[in-house]
């Protein structure tokens with residue numbers, strides 16, 4: 001299990017690594033910088049650096065983690081990247097369905113492919129599906145998300161790069177907002193954050209303020225109007241599991257993956 005320092009999750013699970021940039025929010029991609037570092041350190045899963053790579057040996061990992069937890073899926077990639085075969089996406093969902101004592105958080109910028117594949121996937125209640133929205137040009141991703149059958153739907157508005165005044169929150173269960181950090185962070189205005197917070201308040205949607213960001217994100221902190229904002233959807237699966245106990249792992253039947261597919265993406269990328 002990989003413990004996570006991300007404020008809104010507990011662990012990460014990366015059955016895929018690597019990605020391509022598709023919108024302004026990707027400019028200073030944290031995963032790209034981390035993958036380059038891990039490649040330089042000789043980590044075997046990052047031998048291809050930030051090139052898209054399937055990691056089939058990681059698929060069953062959550063089934064070995066008996067303690068119920070909130071798991072961010074593919075913190076180092078995007079599950080709905082065009083080059084991830086649908087059979088592989090289905091295998092990731094099959095594991096999440098079997099590991100029902102955990103809660104899984106998936107985040108994508110490929111909201112069109114998410115909607116396209118959503119009818120072919122199982123949607124157990126322990127899957128939280130989210131889309132990233134960095135400014136008002138990308139709110140169309142929310143419409144794609146809304147049209148999926150996911151029980152918990154959330155928005156990651158990070159890095160927030162501009163005002164988003166008319167945010168439609170119908171059918172949305174959670175909103176995360178954060179500023180960019182790193183060496184050359186783009187600025188985020190307090191008024192943009194307050195405006196989103198107010199829209200969440202009006203729509204009664206839980207609001208989580210992750211950070212101001214900046215060059216020194218620790219110093220900038222995460223207080224908004226003198227307090228933290230840590231609302232989250234209820235952790236249904238974790239609560240159920242505490243009542244009934246984590247179930248023993250059962251045999252997992254994953255969709256058959258063509259060896260040619262996984263081999264191709266293990267050794268080569270684009």
Ligand code: SF4
Pocket residue numbers: 019020021022023025026029030031032076077078109
């Ligand atoms: S979609 Fe996510 S993982 Fe992929 S390049 Fe953009 S920020 Fe990075």
